[in-house]
Amino acid sequence: MELFNVLTVAQARSTLASHLPARTQAETVPLLQGLNRILARDITALEDVPGFDRSTMDGYAVRARDTFGATESLPAYVDVTGEVMMGQEAVGKLGSGQAWLIPTGGMLPPGADAVVMVEYTEELDTNTIGITKPVAPGDNMVRRGEDVAAGSVVLTAGRRLRPQDLGLLSAVGVTEVPVMLPVKVGILSTGNELVEPDQPAAPGKVRDINSYTLYGQVLEAGGIPKLYGIIQDNFDALQAAMRQALAENDMVLVSGGSSVGARDVTARVIAALGQPGVLFHGIAIKPGKPSIGAVVDGKAVFGLPGHPVSAMVVFNLLARPIIQSAGLPVQQTSFPLRAAITRNVHSATGRDDFLRVTLRRLEDGSIVADPVLGKSGLISTMVKADGVAHLPLTKEGVEAGELVDVWLF
Amino acid sequence: MELFNVLTVAQARSTLASHLPARTQAETVPLLQGLNRILARDITALEDVPGFDRSTMDGYAVRARDTFGATESLPAYVDVTGEVMMGQEAVGKLGSGQAWLIPTGGMLPPGADAVVMVEYTEELDTNTIGITKPVAPGDNMVRRGEDVAAGSVVLTAGRRLRPQDLGLLSAVGVTEVPVMLPVKVGILSTGNELVEPDQPAAPGKVRDINSYTLYGQVLEAGGIPKLYGIIQDNFDALQAAMRQALAENDMVLVSGGSSVGARDVTARVIAALGQPGVLFHGIAIKPGKPSIGAVVDGKAVFGLPGHPVSAMVVFNLLARPIIQSAGLPVQQTSFPLRAAITRNVHSATGRDDFLRVTLRRLEDGSIVADPVLGKSGLISTMVKADGVAHLPLTKEGVEAGELVDVWLF
Missing domain, CATH: 2.170.190.11 (Molybdopterin biosynthesis moea protein, domain 3.)
Structure with missing residues (x-):
């Protein structure tokens, strides 16, 4: 029986960060291909903009x-x-x-x-x-140089390029942009109950959901996803597939299986992949507790829960920030919506809770969040939801009317 | 001298909507290519999910x-x-x-x-x-069918497919997805002062910014942008280029020129393109007032201001919703951040004002918006900004501490 090392989300993030070397792989792309890419180094203006009064x-x-x-x-x-x-x-x-x-x-x-x-x-x-x-x-x-002064740093390394940044780069005459290579992410699903979406769901079988939600999430985060399909709950088969995915990618996500036995196989395979290995096994969140985080050969490996909602939440908290910054140690700033929750919700202290919500705009312009009911394993609840509300680990739930952070999903 | 028909943003939107026929061009793509595409018709589940208790x-x-x-x-x-x-x-x-x-x-x-x-x-x-x-x-x-019941509509036409939607489609065995064709958008810049980003900015010349910001904005909205370059402020040259762009795309954006003479040429070319033609000339917003909206041959044509910030704001208000819904008469729901503005800002009633802001998170979790100072023509102000705060046309400005809608840019 292995010792479970359960961390908070914040601890899990910092542990990952301290074990992941900064990536350095960059390439140069034409300006028009720069959107949403992560700048690999600072851009200094060589000229004043405008060049005259x-x-x-x-x-x-x-x-x-x-x-x-x-x-x-x-x-x-x-x-x-x-x-x-x-x-x-x-x-x-x-x-x-x-x-x-x-x-x-x-x-x-x-x-x-x-x-x-x-x-x-x-x-x-x-x-x-x-x-x-x-x-x-x-x-x-x-005045000459009032928009951009020659010699000034106009965009710094680690920045995700937005439309206005492309405009600024054009203004200073930069037509080729040094950007980080996107993070390649291998995605595996395990579970003897899973079948591919083009297969009939015979009694006892369900179609693979996580490969497809995670594929979409990796794309949205700016990564390059690659599916390795459904692997049987079998140490050798899973190890072979994980080793291949690790060799071919910068990050590996394996989700499921949902039963204790299948989870155990996944944990043992991740533990045997290489050094430094498993950093945490279990996170103090709901949903998503039975998650594994590891670093192997400088690459992050995540064992995600089989429940689709849990897998999505854990991906967003831990894997997405790494992909979004293309592996640079630069946190992309992002801001949640602030919305008033419409009913009392209990949550345990010492654990970050994430609650699916739909959003509504009231007459006065304020935004309210209605919790979506339904069991956490149901993908339909995530399809109904506009996002998830964060009930922080310092609080014992929230009262109706209280403002909460809502992250759009 | 033509009569200027100045509309509010809401009027401009509804006028455009009433003149634009719903697009019907759809295609079928593999599930993994469905992310962010707009569903062309309702998807009905043929089976229960799960198919057993x-x-x-x-x-x-x-x-x-x-x-x-x-x-x-x-x-x-x-x-x-x-x-x-x-x-x-x-x-x-x-x-x-x-x-x-x-x-x-x-x-x-x-x-x-x-x-x-x-x-x-x-x-x-x-x-x-x-x-x-x-x-x-x-x-x-x-229970069998508790996630998805056979015969139920799981996703409706007009919906933008998110990662969880891909997961749901996999669950119900849909591997090919009917989606709308993306909106193709032709982008032209006019102005005798403009040069391409790979050209030297000789005295009197500035490099084209709007083509690049708009290119990025169209991509972000899910459209397919195509640049037609810089066209001289000359009726025949601009007309020829606009006609070509209109023939090859579903929407045309022309920005600048900034001087009265150049604006006049742009307005005359748009007016001569076809029927029903110009719907409004001038919008009650700041920045972005001197904007033209037209529909020609069932396609939207926008004459955007030469100022980069103005062009970005007007694009987001009028062109982006059309591109985001792929031309279907379905409004994509989106929610702004609500943030407290940190200083008093005056704005005229009867006009929607959009103010560049940076966002900050306070200790208590609330989000505040600091106005970005600087002239509206400066692209650097938009690069500094996290988004724009909306001061609605019903209000004479806002007071420090008041909550405003902030749209991330």
């Missing part, structure tokens, strides 16, 4: 001091001595008492330090305008 | 009535007359006063209606056990 309005480039004191009744008169063409260099110099016509986005000519909106000017003749409202230096313009 | 515990299958009144001091004695093997049909019949050994996940034998956990039994001899705690019918088991 730039108007944000249609109007006239001026020296601000020429407009000081201007009013509708006593406009400041300046000579129109030039025009900025969109996308072209403003050649020449704007002198005192002068104005150049400028479009939104146009380059301010040397000498100008502000833009007067066309609404605050009046045309006196073809060469002279009256300015009816003063501007301060910098008004209605973006 | 199933134990959720390791223990003994019994007739519940044989256990009534059992206590530790006065156990109910039953004969062990069989054993259920995992994944095999339980053949035979459990009679009165009998028990069968059963593993978690095993099939209850005919005649049994409950499972006694092994913890509440004591072995008397090899053929007899004492039960120390009564069970009710249905205890420690899942």
